[in-house]
Ligand code: PEP
């Protein structure tokens with residue numbers, strides 16, 4: 308079992324397995340400080356600008372069209388006369404060359420930042436450009452990258468740092484900041500570099516840790532175990548050979564995708580996903596200082612639904628965890644499951660109502676997709692009733708709950724739950740750890756433990772109750788991707804398995820042979 312599975316937004320379709328190389332970007336944090344010292348003046352600045360422009364030209368030679376456009380835009384900034392004028396004014400006012408450069412790039416960036424979201428993101432590129440000019444002024448040497456294949460782990464990377472990595476042995480990229488629509492992400496896609504951005508907990512990764520970067524599901528496995536490595540080694544081979552045509556195979560169940568961001572939809576489709584079995588919505592919330600607005604959420608859910616016409620898309624409302632507390636959400640009193648999943652949402656009804664409303668609005672915009680909504684970590688029948696009532700009142704038609712704790716697998720509880728929900732989904736990661744009293748922090752992937760008899764009995768029973776009541780029942784924990792476990796779940800009667808898109812072709816091949 309991996310030491311940890313981190314989640315972010317996946318960029319591209321690939322998977323990579325290699326050691327982590329931690330890269331601390333030289334941010335000129337004192338962009339506002341008085342501490343910078345070079346006094347070499349305009350000639351040195353012009354030479355530095357020309358050096359960066361030359362680097363851009365060189366990078367442009369070996370890149371795709373979309374990346375070339377990004378580089379051209381950066382070069383235009385360097386050549387912009389108003390930038391040079393701004394630098395000159397600052398020098399004339401007595402600024403040293405570094406401060407003049409910083410000031411001029413910063414004001415160019417501010418113009419963009421004021422235009423809002425999309426442009427604000429682009430304004431970071433201008434800041435990075437200024438930083439590269441200062442590197443040149445300071446005579447800073449280029450970074451030395453490892454000669455062995457490596458996964459670069461950084462807070463954020465600018466487009467220029469990205470292009471310099473093109474000639475290195477980089478095989479994957481993990482950043483704690485950034486977004487899937489940034490220029491860096493576009494360049495990563497152009498380089499076919501498996502990338503996960505906006506990864507919460509990336510600081511947990513140590514230099515040299517083995518990582519699996521699964522850009523199709525936005526997951527980063529830290530110190531994966533043998534089963535996970537074997538699965539992903541197969542996935543890498545499948546991707547390279549493009550041999551498995553999932554749609555052409557006869558499969559005993561639907562194979563759905565587990566996603567953490569709408570940016571992963573394209574990958575899911577390319578791997579043959581027949582819908583989305585688990586859309587984790589945490590990414591919208593994690594790392595934020597204020598709750599994501601209704602509009603932000605409608606946009607993200609709409610982007611997701613738009614990619615899956617006529618297919619089932621199961622979105623899970625926020626699964627808050629105590630190891631990821633959020634400043635804008637209240638914690639409840641301590642106690643079993645108190646600050647997880649649905650119970651945590653019950654303590655924050657506004658957040659839940661906003662999320663359900665956003666889902667309902669997105670669904671109205673995309674009636675062609677079959678949106679199903681479910682609550683995580685429901686721990687008794689009353690909660691299931693409560694969630695279904697709330698969601699339906701807000702216009703959601705197909706509402707279900709996750710089965711993740713043993714308390715809801717008791718026959719009398721199950722009986723009530725199956726009568727009220729439209730579908731069930733078993734989260735084997737949590738169900739395994741709570742049934743066997745394992746600590747999730749040490750073992751996120753309950754891949755082999757899921758086959759402990761106690762756990763299997765619960766999964767069998769839940770499947771039996773759901774099937775008898777005529778309700779769809781799926782498995783969306785990591786165990787769904789493990790062939791031996793998947794066979795058992797199918798025997799019990801599940802109607803879908805949901806897994807990382809990159810693992811769908813491999814499982815489909817095994818299930819159909
Ligand atoms: C699970 O517990 O199996 C599950 C799918 O949820 P998560 O891993 O997001 O807790």
Ligand code: MG
Nearest residue numbers: 711734736737
């Ligand atoms: Mg869970």
